[in-house]
Amino acid sequence: MAEQILFDKLVFVDRLTRAGISEEQARAQAEALHEALRDSVATKADMHAEIARLESRIELAVRDLTIRGGIIAAAAIGILASMKYFGG
Numbered sequence: 340m341a342e343q344i345l346f347d348k349l350v351f352v353d354r355l356t357r358a359g360i361s362e363e364q365a366r367a368q369a370e371a372l373h374e375a376l377r378d379s380v381a382t383k384a385d386m387h388a389e390i391a392r393l394e395s396r397i398e399l400a401v402r403d404l405t406i407r408g409g410i411i412a413a414a415a416i417g418i419l420a421s422m423k424y425f426g427g
Contacts, residue, residue: 346376 348369355365383391 346373348373 348366349374351369352362352365355368356362367369
């Protein structure tokens with residue numbers, strides 16, 4: 340499970356109320372910010388998981404390209420050999 344973003348809503352509400360915002364508005368803003376952080380911010384664990392997934396896909400792509408390159412080289416050698424021995 341991904342780690343949580345640390346956000347102290349009480350400290351946030353306290354700072355807003357000291358700055359002159361009503362407690363009701365401060366609580367609403369704190370809840371909205373908490374939801375936004377919780378739902379849309381990637382954590383380090385999220386990033387590490389995504390990096391691992393992408394590295395795996397890159398390894399598969401490199402392997403597939405290596406295999407295709409080998410097949411193309413073998414086909415080219417076969418074509419050249421057939422041209423040499425059978426005329427062309």
